[in-house]
Amino acid sequence: MTGRISRDGAKSDVLVSIEHVVKEFKVRSARLFARTKDIVHAVSDVTLDIRRGETLALVGETGCGKSTLARCVVRLHDLTSGRIIFDGQDISSASERAMRPVRRRMQMIFQDPYGSLNPRRRVGSIIGDPFEIHDLARGDERIRQVRHLMELVGLNPEHLNRFPGDFSGGQRQRVGIARALALRPDLMVCDEPVSALDVSIQAQILNLLGDLQEELGLTYLFISHDLSVVRHVSDRVAVMYLGTVVEVAPVHALYTHPRHPYTNALLSAMPIRAAERAGDRTEVILAGDPPSPMDPPSGCRFHPRCPRAQARCAIETPVLTRRLHDASEHVTACHFPLADGESLVSEAPAMALS
Amino acid sequence: MTIVPAPARMLARLVPPSAPPLLDVRDLHVSFQTPDGVLDAVRGLSFSLDRGRVLGIVGEPGSGKSVATQTMVGLTQGARVAGEARFEGRNLLTMTPRELRSVRGRGIAMIFQNPLSSLHPLHTVGWQIVEMIRAHDTMTKAQARTRAIELLRLVGIARPERRVDDYPHHYSGGMLQRAMIAMALSLNPSLLIADEPTTALDVTVQAQIIRLLRSVQREFGTAIIMITHDLGVVADIADDVMVMYAGRAMETATRDGLFHAPSHPYTRGLFGSSPRADVDEARLTPIPGQPPSLLALPAGCAFQPRCSEAIARCAVSSPALSSVDTDDGHRSACWLTAEAPSS
Helix, strand or coil, rough: CCCCCCCCCCCCCCCEEEEEEEEEEEEEECCCCCCCCEEEEEEEEEEEEECCCEEEEEEEEECHHHHHHHHHHHCCCCCCCEEEEEEEEEECCHHHHHHHHHHHEEECCCCCCCCCCCCCCCCHHHHHHHHHHCCCCHHHHHHHHHHHHHHHHHCHHHHHHCCCHHCCHHHHHHHHHHHCCCCCCCCEEEEECCCCCCCCHHHHHHHHHHHHHHHHHCCEEEEEHHHHHHHHHHEEEEECCCCEEEEEEEHHHHHHCCCHHHHHHHHHCCCCCCCCCCCCCCCCCCCCCCCCCCCCCCCCCCHHHHCCCCCEEEHHCCCEECCCCCCCCCEEEECCCCCCCCCCCCCCCCCCCC | CCCHHHHHHHHHCCCCCCCCCCCEEEEEEEEEECCCCEEEEEEEEEEEEEECCCCEEECCCCCCCCHHHHHHHCCCCCCEEEEEEECCCHHHHHHCHHHHHHHHHHHHEEECCHHHCCCCCCHHHHHHHHHHHHHCCCCCCHHHHHHHHHHHHHCCCCCHHHHHHCCCCHHHHHHHHHHHHHHHHCCCCCCEEEEECCCCHHHHHHHHHHHHHHHHHHHHHCCCEEEEEHHHHHHHHHHEEEECCCCCCEEEEEEEEEECCCCCCCCHHHHHHCCCCCCCCCCCCCCCCCCCCCCCCCCCCCCCHCCCCCCCHHHHCCCCEEEEEEEEEEEECCCCCCCCCCC
């Protein structure tokens, strides 16, 4: 993606500060007749900055808390504790009324272009909604703005009277993007924006997001489980595991020398579309599935599955800090980070043949 | 009954190259009558698969990749089917439901994208594997149960003697897919059809499942048809690849042939539009436009309206698969690479 303002270092001020954010959900206990409620620790003490004009990707597997964190950033969830500072303003406990002007500046696009658009309303009025809600433009002026937005995202403005059902998945995602852009936001949270689209359409949307960032100076918080897409779009990447951030690094550094064993496992598990024979390519096979966020492990949350875990890992929670000779941008929460070029490839057989 | 991998492996290697293919599909057509007209899902598909090989079928939704394989095993009810699909010499498309039932399971097993919906939620996983074995095999319940435990252990379920009595909702997604593979393997099928088996799984679990399938193929000589939209998955597991678009094969090649030298403009378009995880790259080259509606296909080549290299002929008639590299059997259905038309 172009428009990597953060790379040249000239403009690196922070748009959003996420400070020690914790989000817990109370759920009804699975035990029969239980009086207490269980707590899902969805996000546990995350601190992260989003810089103006950059694309910060949040990656991780199902249930790692990446979507919850993003929803906390735009205050779709209230925080359990911690602070969100948006452009210098603490919005973590702002009232709905106080949030209104801030909401104009942060928008979200969703994974499901079918579920996120009302099927019974015309796309012109869907895209025009933000103007209505914030009472910004009416009548002909609103229609003019909607047409302009449709052109901006590559839709035919003549189609503003059609219904979402008349559009394909890729075009609907464009409608969602147009709606998000209506108020010229600073921050766009993109929650798996291309996962539901065909491969040939994915590329169109990714390129569009790149062009818009360059043109409008947008900042993206990009959530994805697809490591290929993340490498393509982001400037920096934060890897999440079970509610915590385990590594943050510029995209190239993360993909070429990951420090955290979990990052290493994720990257090596990813299918590589290479021309070279993969044949006996080995990957770090993590045993089993992530533990339940209702009862996260002590210390480093990854330690029960980590091939290099030691006693210390179960006791002492590692903090995000510079490891080995990394640049200051590259921080890892691990007591025993990987050296350059090291990989925890496992040779264990996939089948238990007796 | 125990699993003896070695002879099966030997068998796969001993089959002479001249042996007839395990599966031979000739000119398969599948269409559905819908309220909006006739939907042509598969339009003249031909391919063959040898014993012990892994064929990857790549295509986007609506390309006909799932319909084609489901038709072969009799899972597309109400479809109009023409052509031939010979499995071990017998045409699957003319079999009675009873004959087909015996082929499913014993000859051909299938696993699907969503394992939770393939298992009955009110029966234990073990019960379902036992049922499957006893439907096709004369075994006592106790024997079948022992075998079920053994299969679960084989596919990497920890403490199988305990997990065998768990219900599907006790299993995670990756474990369920392992259980499905155990069930599929229970009758030693010679062909396993895997329809997007890893699409619903996280990347680390996906890697576990692909690795398991690869060792199934190696140890038992099971041929696999891997249906996927993910070029990375194909690169990981397939020997041969068939790229489908709008119900037709656009290109068939060996895995290496396809990844080194993709020939068809659609295949090259797919490569250009998928971001790569192993290199930094500047910008994607998307394929313009949308896939066509199967109810109203364009004249000529189905890809021609989106193809930047289309020539006049493309809009007139549809090219057949023809050789682009005779050494490794690389074929493409494109007028640009078609041999000069013979009289």
